[in-house]
Amino acid sequence: MRPAKGSLELVCPAGTPAALDAAVAAGADTVYCGFNDETNARNFPGLNFSRAELADSIARAHARGCNVLVAINTFPRAGDVDLWHRAIADAEAAGADAVILADLGLLAHAREKHPNLRLHLSVQAAAANPDAIQFYVKQFGVERVVLPRVVTVEEIAAIHREITCETEVFVFGGLCVMAEGRCLLSSYATGKSPNMHGACSPAGCISYREEGSTFVSRLGEFTINRVTKGEPAAYPTLCKGRFVIDGKATHVFEDPASLDASQLLPGLKAAGVKALKIEGRQRSRAYADAVVKAFRAAVDSLDRGLEIRAGALAALTEGGATTGGAYRKTWR
Amino acid sequence: MSTNTMKLSLGPVLFNWPNDIWSDFYARVADEMPVERVYIGEVVCSKREPFREQAMGEAVERLQRAGKEVVLSTLALVTLPRERHRVVATAEDWTGLVEANDITAVSALAGRPFAVGPLVNVYNEGTMRTLAGYGAKTVCLPPELPLTSIAVIAKAAAPLGVDTELFAFGRVPLAVSARCYHARVHGLHKDSCQFVCAQDLDGLAVDTLDGERFLAVNGIQTMSQTYANLLADVPALAAAGVTALRLSPHACDMVAVAKLFREVADGARDGAEATTALQGLIGDAPMSNGFLHAIPGARYQLRAQA
Incomplete structure (x- = not known):
């Protein structure tokens, strides 16, 4: 209505x-x-x-x-x-x-x-x-x-x-934590551009790997997060991942x-x-x-x-x- | 192939360099750097601007005396009233070209000659023509464009008298945000950031949890950790109609970087061989040119794949 x-x-x-x-x-x-x-x-x-x-x-x-x-x-x-x-x-x-x-x-x-x-x-x-x-x-x-x-x-x-x-x-x-339409992060990692192709962190570029009790999510050639099996794992959108600065792992850009x-x-x-x-x-x-x-x-x-x-x-x-x-x- | 019409530009310093380092850098640009055009001004954070004002005036004057074309760059993300006023004032006060890095500046500059920076979305020939209609004289294309798009846009730009510039060296600007990541990483607030970004002359490295070198943060800006290097691509860029290459300032020896690009653009040196020399200038920093080749932007590929 x-x-x-x-x-x-x-x-x-x-x-x-x-x-x-x-x-x-x-x-x-x-x-x-x-x-x-x-x-x-x-x-x-x-x-x-x-x-x-x-x-x-x-x-x-x-x-x-x-x-x-x-x-x-x-x-x-x-x-x-x-x-x-x-x-x-x-x-x-x-x-x-x-x-x-x-x-x-x-x-x-x-x-x-x-x-x-x-x-x-x-x-x-x-x-x-x-x-x-x-x-x-x-x-x-x-x-x-x-x-x-x-x-x-x-x-x-x-x-x-x-x-x-x-x-x-x-x-x-x-x-989005970045100004929309002005973010090349996904394109940088995957070659698929949200601005040109219409998808951020596309599913076709995501892979998962198990390492013992750890679950690793990757986008293109980059690790986006590692969680203990059983922990809730968010979809690996690039800017919601955990990364390392000066040896410290954090959600640098945004918490999921x-x-x-x-x-x-x-x-x-x-x-x-x-x-x-x-x-x-x-x-x-x-x-x-x-x-x-x-x-x-x-x-x-x-x-x-x-x-x-x-x-x-x-x-x-x-x-x-x-x-x-x-x-x-x-x-x- | 002769590429001797290729011009070189120095992009604005994107980092928060302390004033003495910043002033010394531009003195050296004026005296020694083989570039025709110098973009200067704060693009990333308006909080940095007041501290630069005096040094800025001196640097501009010195660059002009040295015969460089000086283009004033403006902010990438304009939200606060004082940021809007600053953009409008720059457009009104400066008689030379002003570089728009946001539509705010395009709006203030429309109707007179101006420059368009790599943070304005110019993805196709229609947008190039629209901007040329407003008065754009030179457009530095978004860094993520593949060579096929660049060629189409440059072809549309040439008859309109618009220069097509491309980001060719340095950490690639990938995103801007309302949030300051430098402040966030230091547990601070954007409004009380203590200017922690000044500690990192080339930005702050962000690695993955598996130790892959990934991104870099610079205040509200996120960049690639790799340094773009299009040296080996210069002949292809010239053939595609690119008329200028932009070198983005870093703490390394930028005069030596510019000389390498000059030699390759003049056809006096092979791009692949010059790439080895460039690696020597940037230490162990990884390189990239993937965007140009329509593969992940983080990759480096020496030759176009058949």
Whole structure:
């Protein structure tokens, strides 16, 4: 359903048509998805939508009052930009309510060739301040910016005082510790680039090894973590690994934890945020169902002036650990 | 193949060098280094800037007297109001080229000639053309691009009068974050960091739990532990239309590094042979050029595979 006036819009992930239907049923105001190729930043095997699936799914979502956004948010490969141009044209033809873009050249193309298509700026563009945001608004008529996960709630409020478009912020799921779209770590270790190929720390580059009672996880040619067998082992995303500095092993970049900003919703709303985004197009339908329902309840509670239930989603977070991430200044 | 039109640029010092070391370095660049263009200015952390102001003015003047083209570099991650003002002020005050390392600076510079640094995402010919339309005169491409992409982009850049530069030497900038890893590793907070990053002139090495040499941290920036070395790739880069090579400053003898690149670019020395000499200058640091060859960026490959 589209959000009631004054209510935060709940933007939910869909990796498959079935997940899209589940998200709509669970209370999503808006669903975002991508084509099954390298034009989107969750280019995983078996995931995403064919052209026909997208058109059918959008029709079903629209029939139930739910918007659909199409992420075309990788950076087009030089010499092959037609693939990305076709994705924009096909998304518009399928009835998408907006496309989510990151690349400057692609934004310029979309504005010129698809003047009636609503444009959102992907988090992959990492527009982290009002000057950058207004640049995209003025140059390309961007109507919404997905804020990078480097700004605090206070900074979001300050940003809103200077911009003329909507903002959308991540509230749950995997948490990039680096400025999104500006991270070459996975590419450095594996040769597969999130920016170009649409996947970070891809499963095809991960291997596991047992050494006695130790379980070793590796990405490409590098060890990401070693845990004792039986200990919970998080997916070996590069920046969540344990590494050694001056002989000391630590989580140098980030502890394995998921973002859960549900307790920050009142502050985000007061800051001027329009939409809340849940990460996880690659996650299961059951996961999406539980997360969407929990955030639907949280947003409804907020609208009715009730307290938001804490820890409702602990079971769905990495190692049961959650963080407010960059929204709290202490994270830095 | 003659590559004698290849220009050399010195990138900005990415590390927090103490002022005396920093000033001595630029004096030597002015007097001895065979590079045409020098990028100068703080890219990584705005907290470092106030301490550099006076030395910066002196270094710029000395470089200009020595005939170098001086380009002022700007911050990679701009969030605070004072950081935004700084970017805008640099764009307004400097009559020469300013290097954008974030869209914030592109916004401030649009409509006049400017430079685009390797931390702005230029992955294709469409983005190159868009930036040229705003006034970009030289673009240093993102370090992760393969040679096939570089060739396509450089071909689009040439008729627009835009130089295509490539990151050719030094630890590769791989990521930026709102969080300071130097502070985190020392158990400190970013706001009270005590400038611990100044202890590591080439960044702080990050190894894997199995002892593999992996990354390096430099304040909010994460870099490769390997040093990029494109010496042996210079003929291929020239053929692809690359017009300038960027050397990123390290504590090693950078004048000697620049001379090696100059000799190879001039066709006076073989790139593979010069690589052996370069290894002698950087001690036991591992090298990489994998991004260029579309393999993991950490690898080094002497010849393109058939």
